[in-house]
Structure formats: C-alpha cells, structure tokens
C-alpha cells in the first residue's frame with residue numbers, strides 16, 4: 001500500500017475509485033519497437049473476432065485458472081516495469097492480451113473475467129481512443145461463472161449485461177481518453193461495479209472524459225483532436241470536443257491470473 005501510494009501519487013484521475021492514468025509511460029521509440037514486435041509475430045497468433053483482432057500471450061485462461069506459457073522477453077520487459085512502477089500486482093504479470101482496433105472498431109461494454117486478479121493495466125499504442133465506464137448492478141453470484149460474452153471465445157470476459165442491469169443512481173458514467181504511450185490502470189469499483197468498453201465508431205466524444213488535461217499535456221497538437229466551435233474563449237482543456245480516429249489502435253491488457261496450472265492433467 002505504501003509503495004502504491006508513493007508510485008502512483010499524482011496519477012489518479014476522476015472520482016471513480018480507482019483510475020490511474022500515466023501519460024507517456026513508454027517513449028515513442030519503445031512504442032515503435034513494441035508495434036514492430038507485435039506485427040512480427042506469426043500470423044497464426046492473431047485471432048479474429050467480429051469487431052477486432054487479438055493476440056493472446058501467457059497461455060490459455062481457463063475458468064479454473066491459467067494453463068501458462070512464458071511471455072516473450074519483449075513483453076516481460078514492459079510487464080516487469082508495470083509491476084515495479086505501480087506496485088499494485090501481487091505477483092509478476094503473467095497474461096497479456098493485445099487488441100487491435102481499426103478506426104470503426106471497439107469492444108462492447110464488459111467486465112473482465114473472474115480468473116483475473118482485479119487490477120488491470122492497459123498500455124495504449126497508435127491512434128487515441130476513448131474508453132467508457134458504465135455502472136452496472138453488482139454481479140449476481142449465479143451469473144459469475146466465467147462464461148464468455150457473445151463476442152469473445154477466450155474466457156476472459158463474463159457475460160454481457162442487458163439494459164436492465166445498468167443502474168443510473170449514484171454511479172455516473174465516466175470516460176477516459178487513452179493517448180498513445182499512456183498506461184491506464186483500473187481497480188476497485190471501476191473493476192467490480194462498472195463495465196468498460198470502447199465504441200465502435202470513428203468519432204469518440206470527450207464530454208465525459210476525466211483526464212483531458214493529463215492526456216493532452218503532450219499531445220495538444222494531435223491531429224485526431226477536434227475542437228468545438230462554441231468554446232473559442234474557453235480554456236484549452238475544454239475546447240476539445242471529440243477525437244477523430246483515423247488509424248489503428250493497439251492495446252496491451254496486462255493482468256495477473258493467480259491460479260496457475262503447472263500440470264495439464266490437474267485440470
């Protein structure tokens with residue numbers, strides 16, 4: 001806890017417990033290197049879903065735990081740094097999902113599966129995008145069995161929610177602007193009581209974004225940013241209205257699966 005407070009002090013954004021946004025967690029050249037490694041991977045490593053492609057690293061996440069595979073050194077280099085610098089993970093990060101989104105692709109609102117330790121670190125590369133956090137009623141015990149969404153087949157998500165599950169009382173939706181090279185960390189209620197998702201269209205609104213100042217500090221000239229016409233006199237942070245997604249976004253979702261099966265036959 002002490003470590004966490006020290007390392008992440010100053011990076012908490014918004015009022016929803018708990019979101020941390022670290023701009024420029026990696027350098028531009030590290031971004032180039034990571035993108036190169038991702039596209040160097042065998043084509044068979046890609047799995048195509050309805051609305052995006054993904055690479056799964058670290059092994060297969062099963063309802064009962066992880067059937068592990070070592071992460072490649074180009075990934076452990078970054079996951080080790082995430083562990084050390086955040087101090088939030090109980091053991092080394094052992095699972096990384098790499099998602100690739102074209103400008104009109106996204107990920108439906110979902111909650112990450114129960115196999116994961118409830119802290120997520122997402123490194124963003126390429127085109128900016130907005131992630132939305134939407135409140136939902138607490139998962140009922142009976143539905144928390146690790147079933148997949150309709151969209152996914154790799155057991156990393158729990159079932160999608162219908163409208164009736166989304167409550168509108170004290171919990172307010174919020175969103176976060178994910179610029180390239182940034183690291184987003186979410187945990188606590190943001191993990192347990194909110195769904196997170198990215199809209200599948202090429203314009204993302206910024207009106208609910210809680211980290212505009214932090215996100216734009218080094219990126220205010222980014223051509224993706226669209227300025228609102230009616231806020232010319234407003235301060236810099238408020239004049240950005242939306243982003244135009246014009247190229248591919250890649251994200252690395254880094255997590256810990258606590259239960260690891262060393263032996264296939266023990267499943």
Ligand SMILES: O=C(O)CCC(=O)C(=O)O
Pocket residue numbers: 097099107112122131196251253
């Ligand atoms: O691409 C992202 O930023 C989010 C990915 C995600 O939520 C997931 O893989 O569970």
Ligand SMILES: [Fe+2]
Pocket residue numbers: 110111112196
């Ligand atoms: Fe997720």
